[in-house]
Amino acid sequence: MEAKPSTANLVDKIVVPGDVVLDLSSMTNQTIKLGGGLRQECDSVSVIKAGKLRFSKPNKYWVESSQKRYVPCVEDTVLGIVVDCKADNFFVDIRGPTIAFLPVLAFEGGTRRNIPKFEIGSLLYVRVVKANPGMNPELSCTDASGKAAEFGLLKDGYMFETSTGLSRMLLSSPTCPVLEELGKQLSFEIAVGLNGRVWVNAESPSTVVLVSNAIMNSESLSAVQQKIMVDKLLQRIK
Amino acid sequence: MEVDRADGRNPNQLRPLACSCSILHRAHGSASWSQGFRFIQTSHFYHFNLFVFTSKCYFCYWVGSGDTKVLAAVYGPKAGTKKNENPEKASIEVIWKPRTGQIGKPEKEYEIILKRTLQSICILTINPNTTTSVIIQVVHDDGALLPCAINAACAALVDAGIPMKHLAVAICCCSAESGYCILDPTKLEEQKMKGFAYLVFPNSILSVLPEGSSLVQGEPMEHGIITSVTHGAMSVDDYFHCLERGRAASAKLSDFLRRSLQSKLPGDLSKAE
DSSP states (O other): OOOOHHHHHHTTSEEOTTOEEEEGGGOTTOOOEEOTTEEEETTEEEEOSOEEEEEETTTEEEEEOOOSSOOOOTTOEEEEEEEEEOSSEEEEEOSSSSOEEEETTOSTTOOGGGOOOOOTTOEEEEEEEEOOTTSOOEEESSOTTSOOTTOEEEOSSEEEEOOHHHHHHHHOSSOOHHHHHHHHHOOEEEEEOTTSEEEEEESSHHHHHHHHHHHHHGGGOOHHHHHHHHHHHHHHHO | OOOOOTTOOOTTOOOOEEEEESOOSSSSEEEEEEESOSEEEGGGOOOGGGEEEOTTOSEEEETTOOOEEEEEEEEEEEEOOTTTOOSSSOEEEEEEEOSSSOOOHHHHHHHHHHHHHHHHHBOTTSSTTEEEEEEEEEEEOSSOHHHHHHHHHHHHHHHHTOOBSSOEEEEEEEEOTTSOEEESOOHHHHHHSSEEEEEEEEOOOOBOSOTTTTOBTTBOGGGSOSEEEEEEOOOHHHHHHHHHHHHHHHHHHHHHHHHHHHHHSOTTSOOOO
């Protein structure tokens, strides 16, 4: 069944809390998936966060918005900072409402005998495995099959904080213009967490500074503007 | 009924509104909301006879009508503090900062009214055991302060991405001896009138539902009242008169709120196309 024309009108439009975007009574025998920012109320779906309503074929709806605050969600990859080490858990700050727990055994081949040692303040690339309301979120340093898969400690480099919208833009595919332009001329390592933390590492400190500045500047720029901005920055170091 | 207002507005006319979001760097969400302009550039004036030109200055003063301006900052959701912790619901705390001096009884009252209003529009069950702080800084007060603060707080909550059922728009209505009522009074008018009411309505929403299906007992949702605070003596008829005027004005206010929230969001947030 095709969506009603009035529904199509709200897709890709900016919606504010309270707007009713879907009428479920006219969409029976259809499965839809609701993402962030939407809520079902009886026979209608309404918006709870301001942003752009997005629709992806075949059946996904969500509201895209950008915040300074991160709310943990299962399967998100985030950058966390170790704030405390206890016998069973590392306490990790992931910019969420509460501290997250990283069990000491949640590493590839983790046993009681080889517990990794992290100093307080070290930066980790981790995955959120549990995010239930009323509980502290739980993290893991392995992928779903138990492999280390790039997760773990990030040594050296520079970490800065951005909005969740910018970090999502950096992770989008195809690669966002700012990273693509930078990658053509410079070599650097980057780790982006969905919680708005970005870690950059490169051979020389000047590259790190340049890449971080370019990313921080790209927040509100269009694709073409991002390219121009990166070109200007690159010319300056030549 | 013709009413003379000091600033030449007609009774149903609001002062010019201004709203800007994300203005504070550290806060998770912030907004400023102002009603009226203290200074208006000479190139923009429309009530020529009401302006007094200040010498050597390209600004002029709008006599009698000041501005009410409020800054709202939202921090959260953050881990619940001992005081307001609730394992089942998110709690909202409101801190009112007056322009000068300590907070007194009226400010405490404002805090409680604002807190209850925000509690009713936010969905508190999504982030249980967290606290969201709303800090209201009064920048300038010239009447209708609480409605202005409610509007600012609402815009700041949206900016912070706090889950909400719907938005709220607040308006102040004054009723005078002779039975007429005026909207969005200045401080001077507020003092002259025999009574005034702060009314908070839900915003008008965009809906894909067929016409009329969202009616609650035969009335559209936005006609409901979230908060109503009255001061002074007011007859029942006067109150309903205020309510009717307030409802009419709330539609304009909610249009304005929607427009200012839309302009805050960058259009190129998604690179999908």
